[in-house]
Amino acid sequence: AQSVAQPEDQVNVAEGNPLTVKCTYSVSGNPYLFWYVQYPNRGLQFLLKYITGDNLVKGSYGFEAEFNKSQTSFHLKKPSALVSDSALYFCAVRDSPSNTGKLIFGQGTTLQVKP
Amino acid sequence: DGGITQSPKYLFRKEGQNVTLSCEQNLNHDAMYWYRQDPGQGLRLIYYSQIVNDFQKGDIAEGYSVSREKKESFPLTVTSAQKNPTAFYLCASSTRQGAGNNQPQHFGDGTRLSIL
Numbered sequence: 002a003q004s005v006a007q008p009e010d011q012v013n014v015a016e017g018n019p020l021t022v023k024c025t026y027s028v029s030g031n032p033y034l035f036w037y038v039q040y041p042n043r044g045l046q047f048l049l050k051y052i053t054g055d056n057l058v059k060g061s062y063g064f065e066a067e068f069n070k071s072q073t074s075f076h077l078k079k080p081s082a083l084v085s086d087s088a089l090y091f092c093a094v095r096d097s098p099s100n101t102g103k104l105i106f107g108q109g110t111t112l113q114v115k116p
Numbered sequence: 117d118g119g120i121t122q123s124p125k126y127l128f129r130k131e132g133q134n135v136t137l138s139c140e141q142n143l144n145h146d147a148m149y150w151y152r153q154d155p156g157q158g159l160r161l162i163y164y165s166q167i168v169n170d171f172q173k174g175d176i177a178e179g180y181s182v183s184r185e186k187k188e189s190f191p192l193t194v195t196s197a198q199k200n201p202t203a204f205y206l207c208a209s210s211t212r213q214g215a216g217n218n219q220p221q222h223f224g225d226g227t228r229l230s231i232l
Contacts, residue, residue: 010156033218044120044206044223045159052218091158095218102147102166102210103174104221106158 003028005094007107014082014114022077022110024092033095034075035104036066038088045091051075062086082114118143122207122224128232129194129201137192137227139207146212148190149221152176153204162205165190166212194229204228 004027014020026032033052037045049060056068066077075092090110096103120141129135141148147166151159161174165184179198184190190209194201205228208221 035220037220037223042226042228044122044225045208045221047220047222050218050220102212102221103149103161103164104159106160108156108158 003094003096003105005092005105005107007090007092007110009110010108011111011113014112016084016114016116017081020077020079020082020086020112020114022090022092022112024075024077024107026073026075026092026094028094032068032073032075034066034068035093035095036060036064036075036077037091037093039091039109040088048077082112084114084116087112087114120207120209120222120224122205122227124227125225127227127229129229130232132196134193134195135229137194137205137207137229139190139192139224140188141190141207141209141222141224142188143209143222144187145209145222146187147210148184149208149210150174150180150182150190150192151206151208153206153226159206162192202230 006025035050036048039045048064049058051058051068059065064079092107093104123138149164150162160176162180163182165171181193204226206226207224210221211219
């Protein structure tokens with residue numbers, strides 16, 4: 002069965018420092034991976050996705066993610082964190098090989114960026 | 117602006133009552149989804165629909181029902197059989213998924229349901 006794990010409940014970084022939010026996955030077949038961000042009392046906003054191709058994927062708001070097949074990881078990164086990046090981040094994998102579009106989400110990681 | 121509208125933003129349910137959460141989209145998406153979000157548990161799929169007049173149960177469908185009579189609308193009813201309905205409910209939509217089509221889901225801003 003497909004699954005996604007986000008091993009950290011919370012990540013704390015200082016403004017201006019690089020940030021990493023970790024995600025590992027388990028799938029049968031090719032992984033289709035997504036990152037979303039959620040601000041308080043709001044829906045999820047799409048940041049980026051990996052389908053195929055380059056292992057470094059660039060997305061919205063300066064975020065990028067590195068796909069590592071051997072480590073089955075898809076960590077979210079940003080070179081310089083902003084206080085406004087503080088939010089809840091979700092990693093998700095598409096429920097492959099079905100064609101339903103269903104996503105399986107990790108439990109989320111709260112990112113706290115301190116000034 | 118295209119998007120997904122969920123209403124109401126806050127909803128209170130009395131014991132034994134059914135309540136319906138609205139989800140409307142003007143993105144011309146075929147597929148629509150309902151998720152439940154509880155603290156520390158991520159999002160769990162309740163129901164999904166890939167096309168009008170068709171829908172399937174997700175992972176936690178018990179105590180919920182849906183309809184898909186129009187492409188734009190996918191209402192969720194939380195029935196009295198759902199004994200722990202307090203949660204944040206999120207509706208999403210996407211283009212119809214298939215081989216080679218991996219477009220992201222777009223989310224509404226949610227409805228927070230509480231028990232009176």
